[in-house]
Amino acid sequence: MDAISTSTLFIILGVLLFISAYFSGSETGMMSVNRYRLKHLENEQHKGAKRVSELLDRPDRLIGLILIGNNLVNIAASAIATIIGMRLYGDAGIAIATVVLTLVILVFAEVTPKTLAALHPERIAFPSSALLKPLLKIFYPLVWLINWITNGLLAIMGVSPEKHQGNSLSAEELRTVVHEAGALIPEQHQSMLVGVLDLENVTVEDIMTPRNEITGIDVNDDWKDIVRQLANAQHSRVLLYRDSMDDAIGFVHPRDLVRLLLKEQFTKASLLRSVHEIYYIPEGTPLNTQLLKFQSTKERIGLVVDEYGDIQGLVTLEDILEEVVGEFTTDVIEDKHEDILQQPDGSYLIDGSINLRDLNRQMQLDFPTDGPKTLNGLLLEHLEEIPQGSMSVKIAGFQLEILDVQDNMIKTVRLVLP
Incomplete structure (x- = not known):
C-alpha cells in the first residue's frame, strides 16, 4: 500500500463505496419488487423479470450473495480509509477515518441507494439481476457454505427456505388489494371483484325470494283462470303447483307455451307435460357453491328447502349474478313496484x-x-x-x-x- 499514492487510494475507496451502494440498492430492490407484477412481466417474456424471478426462487442464496459482496467491499473500504487517515493525520487518523467512513457509508452506500430502490424497485432490480446472476455462479461455493450453516440454524427453529411460500393471499388480503388499487381499477370493476369474493360469505337464504312472494299457478284452478294467469305472467319461468306451494309440480317456460300453442291444442294435460322438473337447493348453500352447481347441472332456477324439506323460497342464476354485477331486470314485464x-x-x-x-x-x-x-x-x-x-x-x-x-x-x- 505504501507504493500506492493517496489520490489512487481515494479513487479505489470511491469505487468500493459505489459497489457497496450497488449491493445495498440491489438487496432492497430485489426484495421490494411486486411479486404479482413480476409474475405478469415474466408471463410477458420480460427478460429482467425472468432473471429476478429465478433469483427470488431461493432468497436465501440471493441474500447470502449480496451480503458476502457488501461485507467484503465495506471491510476493504474500511481498511483503505484507515490507511488514508493515518497518512494524513497519523494515529489520530484511525478515529477520524472511522467516523467519516461510517457517515459516508450510511449516506451514500446505505440510506440513499436503499431509499431509491424502495421507491423504484423494478428500475434497480432488473438491471442489477444481470450482474447478480453470474456473480452467484462465481461465488456459489462460498454462498453454498454460508447457506448450509444458516439453513441449519433455521432448521433448528423449524424454518425451511425451500418450502417457503410467501406469495399467497387470503380472500381478505385480496379484497384489500382490490380496494387499494385506486384509479388502476375502475370503481365499478372493484365492486364486481369484491362481489365475487363475497359470494362464499353469502348463502342462498340471504338472497332468495321468500316463499310468500313466489308467484305460482294452481293447476286445480279453472282452466280459463290458468290461461289468464299464464298470459299475465311477469317472470321467465312460472311455478305450477296443486292447491298448495308444498305440492309443487315444476316450472314451465314461456317458449314451451308458445310451442304448445303452435303445434297442438293447448290443454291442461299438455301444459302438465311441458313442466320441467324442480331443482331443490339446501338453504345453507354458499352462493359460490350454488353458482358452480347451476353451471354443472345447466339449471337457472331452484326452490330453496330447509332441513325438513319444506319450501322456503326461490333462487335464480340471475339473483346470484346480481350479487356480483349489481341489479338488472330479467322479467318479461318490469316490476313497477318500488320498495x-x-x-x-x-x-x-x-x-x-x-x-x-x-x-x-x-x-x-x-x-x-x-x-x-x-x-x-x-x-x-x-x-x-x-x-x-x-x-x-x-x-x-x-x-x-x-x-x-x-x-x-x-x-x-x-x-x-x-
Missing part, C-alpha cells in the same frame, strides 16, 4: 319485506344481516313482539318509524337518516 320511496321531507318509506342486503346496498346502510333477512324480521326481532300500531325504534343508529302492520307483518316503515 324504497323518498319523501319530500327527506325521509324514506320502505316496504317491510325488503331484503336487508338489498336495502344496505341501495342506500349505503349498515343494518346487520347475520340474523333476519328482511327489514320486517329485523324489527320483529328487535321488538320481540308484533307491534299493534305506529311506533318508533332505533336500530344500528337509524331511526325507524313503523307505519303499517297487516297480517302479523310490518308492511311500511319510515326511515329517517341521521
Whole structure:
C-alpha cells in the first residue's frame, strides 16, 4: 500500500463505496419488487423479470450473495480509509477515518441507494439481476457454505427456505388489494371483484325470494283462470303447483307455451307435460357453491328447502349474478313496484319485506344481516313482539318509524337518516 499514492487510494475507496451502494440498492430492490407484477412481466417474456424471478426462487442464496459482496467491499473500504487517515493525520487518523467512513457509508452506500430502490424497485432490480446472476455462479461455493450453516440454524427453529411460500393471499388480503388499487381499477370493476369474493360469505337464504312472494299457478284452478294467469305472467319461468306451494309440480317456460300453442291444442294435460322438473337447493348453500352447481347441472332456477324439506323460497342464476354485477331486470314485464320511496321531507318509506342486503346496498346502510333477512324480521326481532300500531325504534343508529302492520307483518316503515 505504501507504493500506492493517496489520490489512487481515494479513487479505489470511491469505487468500493459505489459497489457497496450497488449491493445495498440491489438487496432492497430485489426484495421490494411486486411479486404479482413480476409474475405478469415474466408471463410477458420480460427478460429482467425472468432473471429476478429465478433469483427470488431461493432468497436465501440471493441474500447470502449480496451480503458476502457488501461485507467484503465495506471491510476493504474500511481498511483503505484507515490507511488514508493515518497518512494524513497519523494515529489520530484511525478515529477520524472511522467516523467519516461510517457517515459516508450510511449516506451514500446505505440510506440513499436503499431509499431509491424502495421507491423504484423494478428500475434497480432488473438491471442489477444481470450482474447478480453470474456473480452467484462465481461465488456459489462460498454462498453454498454460508447457506448450509444458516439453513441449519433455521432448521433448528423449524424454518425451511425451500418450502417457503410467501406469495399467497387470503380472500381478505385480496379484497384489500382490490380496494387499494385506486384509479388502476375502475370503481365499478372493484365492486364486481369484491362481489365475487363475497359470494362464499353469502348463502342462498340471504338472497332468495321468500316463499310468500313466489308467484305460482294452481293447476286445480279453472282452466280459463290458468290461461289468464299464464298470459299475465311477469317472470321467465312460472311455478305450477296443486292447491298448495308444498305440492309443487315444476316450472314451465314461456317458449314451451308458445310451442304448445303452435303445434297442438293447448290443454291442461299438455301444459302438465311441458313442466320441467324442480331443482331443490339446501338453504345453507354458499352462493359460490350454488353458482358452480347451476353451471354443472345447466339449471337457472331452484326452490330453496330447509332441513325438513319444506319450501322456503326461490333462487335464480340471475339473483346470484346480481350479487356480483349489481341489479338488472330479467322479467318479461318490469316490476313497477318500488320498495324504497323518498319523501319530500327527506325521509324514506320502505316496504317491510325488503331484503336487508338489498336495502344496505341501495342506500349505503349498515343494518346487520347475520340474523333476519328482511327489514320486517329485523324489527320483529328487535321488538320481540308484533307491534299493534305506529311506533318508533332505533336500530344500528337509524331511526325507524313503523307505519303499517297487516297480517302479523310490518308492511311500511319510515326511515329517517341521521
